[in-house]
Amino acid sequence: MQAHLRPSDGPGRFSNATTPHECRSSGKRGPRLQPGCGRAPGVHHGRAQRVQRWKIPTHVIYSQNARGLKTDSALTEAIDALRYRSGFSAGLQETWRTGLEEIEEDGFVFLGAAPAVQNGRGSKGVGILLSPLAVAAWRAAGAVVHNDVGPRVIAVRMEVEDSAGRKQGLFQVASYAPISTAPDTEKDEYETALACVLSRRQSGDIVIVCADTNASIGRGCLGGQNVNYGAVGSHGIDFLNDSGRRLRSFMELHDLAALSSFFKKPFYGTWLHPCSKLQKQLDHIMISRCDLKRFTDAGACCGQLIDSDHSAVFCKLRFTVRLRRKLEPRAQLARLDTAPLLNQDQAVQFATDVVMSLGTSDASAVSYSTLAKAVEKTAAETLPKRERPAPLWFAAKEGVLRAVIANRNATFNAHQRQPTADAAARYREARSRVQLEIRRAKSDWILGKCTAINDGICGATGSAAAWATVKVLKAGLAPPRRAPPAKMKKADGSLADTPEENASVFADAFSQLYGREASFDPSVLDDLPQRPVAVGLDHVPSDDEIQLATSKLHATAPGPSGLHARLWQALVSTSDGFGFVRHLVQHFWETEEDSMYADDAGLAFCSRRGVEVETPKVVAHFARWGMEIHVGKDGSNGEPRKDSKSEVLFCAAAPTSYNNPATYDGADLSDIKLPGGYFMPSVIASGAIAFIDAGWIVAYAAAGGVLKPRQEVPNVAFLSFNDLVLATRRSLWGLPIIALSYPWLTHGHPDPDGANLRRVAKALKALTSTGQRFGVFWDFLSLHQHPDPANDLMRTEAQNALFKQGLGCLGTLYSHQHTLVLRLPSFPEGYKKDLADDNNVSEYADRGWCATESAWSSLTKWSNKSLDLGRMKSNYRLFAYHNLIKECARGGGRRPPLLPPQFTEELEEKSFTNGKEDKPLVKELYEASFKEQFAEVTVLYYDWLLWGDAEAAQLAVIFANGFAPRLKKLNLDGNQIGDEGCKALAVALGKEGAAPRLEELDLSHNRIGDEGLKALANALGKGAAPRLEKLSLDFNNIGREGLEALAVLLKEGTVPLLKAAN
Known part of the structure; x- marks a missing residue:
């Protein structure tokens, strides 16, 4: 049975789709279909099916010789042309580009194959341009590119759906044949490459070869062959040359057909000969001969995709592409039904499964991220998915409808197994019964709602019930769906196309509304009375407080992680599960770390200790109102206030013109x-x-x-x-x-x-x-x-x-x-x-x-x-x-970094256009910047700069002179520092006041050996970096002696906070 490509019926349909029959005039739109092609025996083909045939989306595939696509602007022009024509994809020849390419721009993807070096202006190179829809189909098929057979052939496979929702492969090829005067060896190489690519198609794939063949193939069949079985149809320019005969042989050998020769058109030429000024038909779209009836139109285009001496050719094909995005973990969790966890027994079982998944009951050894992953994994494995809600009219008569649908399916299966006239009659009767019951269910539901409205109006149930029923009836027969987001209007008057653009419009509007300068006197805030200190709250949260806070979590918004509040409430239903949550809360109370993890989980615990807290999220929020947030010391207990030492983070408006x-x-x-x-x-x-x-x-x-x-x-x-x-x-x-x-x-x-x-x-x-x-x-x-x-x-x-x-x-x-x-x-x-x-x-x-x-x-x-x-x-x-x-x-x-005296010495050798004024200014500015930046810096990342011993020694001079008193973390990962550089750093850190607050030192991926590590261990043992907590030395040249020196350091405990990670 011929399978026409069309969209899937989709979920919720109660009738089995049949393949429509369509006959066309062979002289206008396409080849005539054989009588009975596509009919299911014994099944009625009505007007509804014929009408729906025209609802199938038609996609257009183009092919053109680009005559040069070297620049990015030319590629952008091709993308704009394909977008303007609503094309699905395009095969391009003579791109004149170099190498293998995969370029993405505005959702379109260009895949190219070309020589590594082009000679002269270039002549070779092919490419395939995919629209966003084609990109989705390409990625659904695995995003494989066949570009390894040379600079004249490239191919991709895409996955679409046919009329019955079945997967259907599209194998698109772009090829550029040698010119007719090229040597036979070059033509042989091209045909070998093309045949190699065609052999990679999967069984059942629709082959579409977009080619500049550089050959005239004439029209009609040779030797009296039937036109319905040949490679070339009866339409086109009646001119045949040697290259055309060779191409015909290749197409016959591989069961291909020149698609445009089967459709009658006003013109067929794609290239104008510069001398004879005659039109030649050199560009073709070749397909598998067996797939000819799938295409609805083909021929030369009026116009071009991009400027070239060749016209573009096209073909039309009916199919659909499902843009199914892979669900994010948060969306997958949102589909789970957490209602079973309201049962105490199931909640206890869930908590037990989470603890077993962790493999330990020691709460101190489990971080939030590990616990969250265990909760997510257990929820995905044990909780059922929420059922999709059925339409209200269907739910009212669900028992009857399910029965007739089951009977319809049974008669269909019987008809498929034994397609007799009686089986077909029973199947038609069952289908009619389904449609009858559907109409009856909808009618009864509507009449019932109208009766409820009448009762409300007459006073039996009240006007509130009547209006509630009106709302339900107004929603219609379909299940409720979330309305699509409104498209905001941008400054230029156009509508936003993406959620990001919508958000940008909102952000600009809110900035104009709330980003203006405040009209009140901020000093008024200093005079406002503060709340008294709540002494009873200044203690580690108790078990009762944690249980109470967990029980009050809302189940409306699970947060960015997607972990529902009921998951955490179920976790604390056992003592082991509660131990993990208690550890998280108490650890945050003591260290104020991992606060973002608690926020992501939907757990909102506020710090109540007597210290200043400026978490990034809190500061960023209040920055929008020109405030900083301070917690605890003055007894404000988290209330926002304007501190006398605080700075307004964002304020006032900018000038409308920089030039004025x-x-x-x-x-x-x-x-x-x-x-x-x-x-x-x-x-x-x-x-x-x-x-x-x-x-x-x-x-x-x-x-x-x-x-x-x-x-x-x-x-x-x-x-x-x-x-x-x-x-x-x-x-x-x-x-x-x-x-x-x-x-x-x-x-x-x-x-x-x-x-x-x-x-x-x-x-x-x-x-x-x-x-x-x-x-x-x-x-x-x-x-x-x-x-x-x-x-x-x-x-x-x-x-x-x-x-x-x-x-x-x-x-x-x-x-x-x-x-x-x-x-x-x-x-x-x-x-x-x-x-x-x-x-x-x-x-x-x-x-x-x-x-x-x-x-x-x-x-x-x-x-x-x-x-x-x-x-x-x-x-x-x-x-x-x-x-x-x-x-x-x-x-x-x-x-x-250079010390100011070093910079001044080097500056004497530099040239200035205005040296008398600029040199003193530059010296002053550098010294001020040097002191300003190093006085406040807490973290330095000098990683992967390929610094050696000389650079490490220069850096050590800065630390030795105490220019970085607040430094907490120094990262020198990925450099080439050896023993001498490590010794220089050790000596510098040993100086008094060199790095009094240094907590982390990363020397991984360097060339430090035993001598360097022994010098560093010796300096640390004598009191250098007293607050050091982490020392990273992975991937160095350290041997036994260096490790022994480090082990002695750890054993003696002269650096009390430093612990061995391994």
């Missing part, structure tokens, strides 16, 4: 307080520094723009202060501010040809791929410049004052631990130093400002916050942010 700071309303701005120091929005608000939207830079570079001085940059390019505040709230990794360090290419303009602009835009595109918004400091765009010094057009006095104010803040901007610095130490490719006299030929390291900016960024920043863009190589498409960090941060030539 007079529009600023003059509100008093305080500093944004973040871990690791302060950042000064007052400088931003005054207009001294303007931050550029990273997205604007990417778009400007893509349009071929060239940098202009700040005074000529449009206002749309700038981020306002409110924009920065909003981006900071959404940032998960610090301040969303980027500072660029690069050498000017000429004395008058930093980048006259836009070469560096395009390099920086490439990095910014990768960084913004996660959806994060960044403000970029680019000196030429962010500070006021001389508009045209050659014609004596200079900065105004006001602009000059702002320029100097901005220079004074550069130290904080580049050295702040939470800003990101992009270093561009190399010249752009093809840059010629002798191109013009105006060119600046000094290297990056020899320039005063560049060296200073690099030194600032080397102070306390984590290793992933100072990137060397000179190491950027890849074309970032997938995992762009992480790939950029991996290439540009690890081993990126970053130096260790």
